[in-house]
Amino acid sequence: MSDKLDIKLIDRGDEHFRVSREAFVREDVMDAEYARIFDKCWLYVGHESEFKKPGDFVARTVARRNLLVTKNNEGEIGAFFNTCPHRGATVCREPRGNAKNFQCFYHGWVFGCDGKLKSQPGKESYCEDFNAEGRGNLMPVPRFAIYAGFCFVSYDPDIVPLEDYLAGAREYLDLVSKYSEAGMGVNEGMQEYAIRANWKLLVENSIDGYHAVSTHATYLDYLKNTNGSLSSTKLEGISRDLGNGHAVLEYAAPWGRPIASWVPLFGEDGKGEIEAIHARLVELHGQEMADRMAFKNRNILIFPNLVINDIMAITVRTFYPQSPDYMLINGWSLAPNEESEWARKYRLSNFLEFLGPGGFATPDDVEALESCQNGFKNHRQVPWSDISKGMSKDVPSYDDELQMRAFWSRWNQHINGLLPEPATRGAEAAPATERVVA
Structure with a gap:
């Protein structure tokens, strides 16, 4: 395999960012991903x-x-x-x-x-x-x-230390790990399913706030029509490039969270427990951090394929390509070890109702990703996917596409041999900057 593939996979200008759709359909691209990304990353x-x-x-x-x-x-x-x-x-x-x-x-x-x-x-x-x-x-x-409790392996003996590799993502793993004084734990059981689409589509989708209102309209309508399922909070927030290909959406949302955002559906007894959880977070971490932990949601990407959805429940998910148009997905639920039976019931309900393979969100996403993969059959006539939303903003919104550009830029460095030498990679621990167009 040559150092570079024989096509231009990324096209970036001042106000546009495009990805070649050949990156989603070619066998040699997937082979390069295993050799240059999965064999070289944490x-x-x-x-x-x-x-x-x-x-x-x-x-x-x-x-x-x-x-x-x-x-x-x-x-x-x-x-x-x-x-x-x-x-x-x-x-x-x-x-x-x-x-x-x-x-x-x-x-x-x-x-x-x-x-x-x-x-x-x-x-x-x-x-x-x-x-x-x-x-x-x-x-x-x-x-x-x-x-922060998350275990990683690497097949590259010369890779940089994990802390350097995680760069700005350490802040978010630390945040998730601090929800519990007794430690965070994976709930028994896991989700296993497959999607007939390229794995990078699930990377994009997992950190894509733009599709929520349209793709998941049925779920939002369900919450509106289920008494007490929603607060008055609107979807709004930011996206961040965390360096080294990692990225995050951090945003407010109207659904309830066992840590520690109450909605009427949880009932008055639940309100007291939620308020006690929040009060303890304030005692441990201060008002600002406690409010952020309780009232913000986070979709976190650790490059290349770890997604932590800290939303109405906490899902830890990985996925690997079996072919350019087929991937296998594994998902786990993460929760505080000391969580009450009441809170665990709502957490697991949220985990299955929205995030599970048979829930509201995942079937929508599967249909969308498989539809994209089907559309890529036209890649010779329609060769590019556009990922330019928000490029001119100083502070990109949660529904912009900065976070996808962070992934794709790092992906391109790996695939085309553009990474710095290992001895200098630690300098990349600071988040990358997005060019701002006035």
Whole structure:
């Protein structure tokens, strides 16, 4: 694969920003994305709350690699390639659980929850120092790090530290992690579904405030017609480029939030609990931050494919392409560990009602993205998608497209080999600036 693809994928001027629709349909573009983005970035693998005690594990596929993430007897979380070093069989074949050891079913090799080889049938037939250099242990992923409870892996041993990579997104991960004194936790269960569209369309959609009123009109009408579901708050806010391809929408919205925005639907008893949550946030973080945490919503993108929707519930979502026009999506609900049964009921209801694959929002989004992908069959005649909204503004609105341009600019740097050398990438921790046209 050459350093650059043979087409111009991004076209940017003073007041226009366009993306070639070939970026959504070409197999070689997807191959380049795996080689130059997914193999080179920090990728979300799980949340530390999923590993409460030694032996807790999850097995997940992250950018085409099967991984085993475990908590060892010293309380450390680590990530390993889920393949036996002997002949390659999958070692752990359960998606999650707790185990002191993992035994490969093929030849019976046994590994501890620290990945080290513990038992080897027929050991007498191997040399005495067979595992002296760890050749019989599970292979650890090159890089593993945790920030604010979010666990990441990278297949690039030379990648910058996670904190540098996250740049301005650290502020928002910190904010989400501070909702709870007892820590944030992933609720049991997950959402798994597929969309027949390119994965980058879901990136765009996840941080697109422009489509909410039109695409999700049915949901807004439902809330209007459901007594007590809405406050008088209007949709309004800003978008921010957080550096390194990360971006966020932060905005006010009329729906209720268990942290800690009350609507009449929650009832008077619920009002007292919501007010107590807000009062505690004020005590811990001050009035300004507490109001921001309670009364603002956030759609957060961590480049390339982690989306945290901190809205009427908190959804953590990743997605990977299987082909240029097909992706698999995984989603989890995140909540305060000490949350009451009452608050958890409304949170999970919101999680399923709006954000779930059978809810109000996701089917709308799936139809929109698959419609776009179908429209890309005309890419030779209609070659560009426009992402210019808000380019002339000093402070882009939540329904402008600054955040998508932040993603696409970083995507283009990766795909066309335009990134700085690793030793200088830390300088990019400050958010990028958007050119302002008077």
